[in-house]
Amino acid sequence: MEALEKRLRDELLRDLNVKLLETVKWSLPIQVIDIEYETVKRTKMDILMKMLLVAFRTSRFSSSEELSDMLVVEPLFIEDIKERLNRAGMITKSGGAYALTETGRQQLESGIYIQPPEKDESTVHYSPSHGRFLAGEPTDGVGEMYRLAKDLRNLKEFTDDEWREALDLLDVTYQEGDVQLVVQAITSVKELERQSIPCIEFRLHQTADDRLYARVWNTMTSEWDETLENQIMENELTEWREKYLAE
């Protein structure tokens, strides 16, 4: 930690116009959450195509407009895909409406899944101060908490979309040839623990332009954390000017 701090400090002070005013260390609280979900393997069939097949299987549609209204998709797109399906012999027009052919039915089945869904689980890290999930390896920090930390967020407030985004960060899905593994459903989430990520805050003065600024190194993401820097600068810059530069 000491070594890291020194390396960062040296780097920052390489500019002779920059003066270090103070270094502070604290911890950023994060929520460690376990997500349980189902994955399924299926053939690569894009959702629009699949949706059209489902629609044709479900009911009789004579015009693209009707489908377009229902799915809120441009008629041009629907026409395009209908033509593709037609050419591939997956649908056929009978009595003014489209219906699935045997091929179409089989393709749709395999487009839904090849193997039955499988359960899986992953651990994700949510930072309330960032309002998003962070990727990286957390180490548990000590000492003072981040002074501008936001309240922890209740898991019930998260949407499935957010969980999916969190999983996306972990790259749990993949594609291979004609087959893709996708997250079918989020089955449950539970908070495992709360952790604190160590951060190093440098308060700096750029003398040439007379600018005060903060640099915060986030040890979990291993980068200068812009979100935190901005929060600090927005809140404390005026204070600093008085504290460090008043003569």
Add this chain to the structure above:
Amino acid sequence: MNKSEVMNCRLDMTQRARKEIGNWAIDENELFSMQANFSVYIEKLPAKQDNMAFSFYFGPEENPQLANHLNERVAVMECVYKNEGFLATSFRVKGRKEPVRTNRRLGVRLAFAVNRRTGSPMPIQLYTSLRELPIAQERSAYVEKRIKSWEGYLQIEEKNADVADVTAHFSQPIINESFSQLTISCSGLEAKDWSTITGFSAKLKGSNEDLGTVVDVNRGRRSVKIELSRKYQAVARRGSLLPNGAREIVFSNFAELSQIRRLRKGFKDLQDGFAANANLEKVLFEERPVVQITNKRQELEFHHPLNEFQREAVTGAMSAHDLYVIQGPPGTGKTTVISELCHQLMLAGQRTLVASQSNLAVDNALGRLLSDPGIRILRYGRTESIEEEGKRFIEENVASYWRDETLAAVNEQREKRATREQEIAEEIESLEEEKRRLKAEQDEMDRRIAEKQAAVTENKDLHGQLDSLRKLQSELDERRDSIEQQLEELARMLEKLSIEKDKLQQEKEVASISQELHDKMAEAELELSLNRKKLRYFQTVEAIDYAEMEIRKLTEEAATNSLKVGSMPRFIEELSDVRKLQELEGLFAAHNIEPSLPTSLEMNTLRRLRVDIQNGTYPYALLEWKEVEERLTKGISHAANLLRKHHFAVEQVRSKQDDTYKTAEEMHDMLDKIGRFFVNPATKRILAAPATAEKATLLHRLAENLAYLYGKAEDVQTISASIKSSSDREAAGRFTTLKNEIKDEMTAHIREVEEQVAAAEQTVKEHEEQLLELKEESSELAVHVDEQVYRQDVEDEIEKLEKTLADFEERKGLFQQIELAVEENSTESIRTSEQLAALRTDQEALLLEEAEAIDRMKQLEQRILTLQEIILSEPEKRKKELIEEIDQKSAKAAELQQELDRMPVARLLQDEWSEMLAGAGEFDLDEIRKLYVKHANVIGTTCVASARRDFMEDYPEFDVVIIDEVSKATPPELLLPMLKGKKIVLVGDHHQLPPLVGRETMEEFIEEIKDEAEKEELSGMLKESLFERLFRTLPKQNKTMLGIQYRMHEEIMETIAPFYVDGQYRLQCGLPDSDAARDHLLSSANIKRNDHLLWFDMPNEPAYFEAKVKGGTSLYNEAELNRIRELLVDIEEATALAKREGRMQPNEKKSVGVISFYGEQVKRIDRLIEQEIMPKHLHCRTGSVDKFQGMEMDIIILSFVRNHHQPSGTIGFAEDYRRLNVALSRARELLVIVGSSDMFTKRPKKAGTKAMYARLVEQVKLKGGFRELVGSGRND
């Protein structure tokens, strides 16, 4: 000429061409029979020996078989026009990328008749097209010549471009506080490098990616400042910008060079005829742009609410051909026009390119299109240079953007479904209700239609009645007139009759006869009778004498007549015995009777006939036959003699009958033949010879002939005898007839004479009786006559008496006449009076009838009026409307019903769709991206990026290219997107800033040029921009000016209005109430609610002067910075106050732009805001005036900076009215100027500049917004 039409033409070969074809095919016949016909692009070459010469380009895509043979390469065949066909002179095969289709070439489909002398000549339309085809080289030369005038722009950009990459060692890398810049210390750079590498890209040696762009160098400190790309800013944050051991950096001008190369390629493409619109070169370079003018205006339904100017612009741009130019002053809704235009083009199924000089402008324009369904935007360009607004449209983001939008829309529908279901049910119910109402109205209309039809019939009928009444009336009038006339006439007549009656009465009295006269007349009558008897006596005496004389004469006559008969009876008796003519003549003589004329004529005839008979002179027929007889006789004797001479026994020859030769003529012929036989020398020769068999035969033949002749002679005699006897019989008959006639004649004569005698005797008898009577009468009358009475006296007396009596009779007649007249008169009077009475009765009846008719007519007219109203009503029209309306409602109801029926399906599908969208994987998004890109209809990019190779390949052409902020781009930049558009729409404002070259304006750049000639040439180029020239010279159908601005408060607008005065044109404010719409809601010591235009004046004194950073060129002004700090703090506090007082929402922010003419000042303002003021209620943005073009803010603070006492009096950039115009026109609600009015209105050398600023100061003062520095604010 139709491109797909195949035309036949002959093609001959030169030896050379044949040989060259031989490299690719067996011979030309093989080559040109590969396809039935070829798609050829013909380029015209300069004429060869007065023959038209051409290059034929055979493209591989259009000629698949040929291409297959030529390895997908392009064939080029040179030809000359000869003998109404082509003569190929060479044949080459070029590369696959060889351009085939250009504007200079004529695209045709040809079928070649190879090496055939015969065959039809070239079709006339092909020949004409070839004639008219311009010579490509000449066209290109034309473009090349014209485009020369744009060279200057490229020269400027090329000035530093042609430099090789520079590699340098570096140390001491320093990243600035915002990770946006890297400053390094470089060694090993040469002097010239220091001056050129600004603007170059920088990358670490061995890396492929640029770190960023060199923005500043300081040779003294050997430092180079690099603006990091977004990607490397993120890398820097992770502390891994510079890997360990990185020591060398490479500065490269590649980006700029490639940009210039693209611009140059634009020139070349235009020259080579690759513009999507073939007319582009003429539009750009002709003194008056040549455009196809149309007066046909499209009727459009607008998607956005537009003002008249905007509608005009959209309609004009949609209707125009080739080019349309829109001049749009600040805030006049150029972007709205572009959005609407994109919408209209989308509806028309066209693909649009929206291009602009800067990425920011492109993103601005695209941002406005967001809400438009049906428009699929694709933002093309380097991701990192695209602004936030354009980001979602870049290819890698469109899919998730589309996914998000669709998901949101689907979920919204799902949420709304319950209410929607209810709504639909209600709407259907209300539609049904409406339909029932309409139906009822329709029934009512049906009733009215029937009524109307009845009315029409009745009307017609009534009109008929009315007509006949009118006719009746006029008849009655006529009759009344005639009655009146008659009455008048009768009255007149009655009067006349009474006058006449009086007159007649008088006359009657005068004409009456006395008794005396009557007596006298009776006496006269008696006397007359006596005298008449006397006269009669004298007359009888005379008649007796006469009768006696007559009797005597008649008696004598009778005696003579009986004598006349005399010997006639004897003659008749004797006649019967007469047998001869002489005897008859004798008889006449004996009785002394003269034969009558016909008798003597007949007698003469008979006499002549008898003489003929006696002389043997027979009629002509006999004479004829006589001739024949003579010839026969001669012939017989000749033949007999001949026979005898030769001792032939003639006597034994007997006559022989034959039926041939019957008439006289025929016999003559026969005789002629026999005669010829006799005289024939052969006959003679045979006869002369001693007896031979031949002679014997001949003699037999002669004998035969003789026999015939005998026969014929007998025939002739018979005929002659019959003729003679008939002639004799005729003479005898005639004599007997004559005798009978004489007898009849005589007998008649005798009877006549006897009748005369009898008549005479009768007459005598009558006369004797008369005589007796006369004698009796005479003796009776004799008593009245004595010897003193003379006949003459008696006659005179009778005459006298008769006259007297006649006079009396006359008088009596006259009296009777008068009496008659009187009687007539009275009858006439009575009759007339009666007629008069009758007529009067008629007249009364007539008047009555007339009155009745008038009454009836009035009734009819009243009724007709009522009917007319019914007839004029239009229930049919309303019915039609109603039916349509009902149909519409039914259709709508059916549609809704269907939707309702579909609801369960919709629910099912939408739920599933929502789930699928939410779970869309990478693959799904990629597929959506492909679909989206394929159907993208609005593509946005910068001018220069539109010429990038990959873009050119993806989108070679657009239906319409819209270029925004045209005045900010140089002509070479504009040319790039222009080349791609079939139609081009230019949007800009030439009263705003001209293009920048690199980081400098054109003027600044030109200022720095040392060469005077070059300087002059380039400044000439700047005088009028391409946009301005086009706007000036295009026909009115191809341009428009937007005239209503919505951005600025009216007071702010007034400051720029003078720049736009042009003829009748004035910039108008479209805000109905500027004060309400542009209320800044702030109230402070410096700013009042109704202030919209403020000027915080700085004294033109040293304490307020401008300053320059050591080693730098740009200026700043500390005093103005202080003022700006005060103002910003004031505005921040005022905003907070407005929130507290409820005028503004708690989370609302005022947007404030702080701008200046000078970069250094902007930099200091930046620091001021970020480090010192850090406003919480304001959204601040800073920038140079030039950078702010196209942007707008609620509040603008404009810092002038310039303030000095230098003799030049220069105000630098601020001199350009266009820059001032941009600076003044950015604010919506409040414009605050910080600067020295004295400096700007008094010190500049140019009068125009001083006037411009003086007018501005005047306007501010007029609004009470001019604030002079007093008290604490002064920096004294």
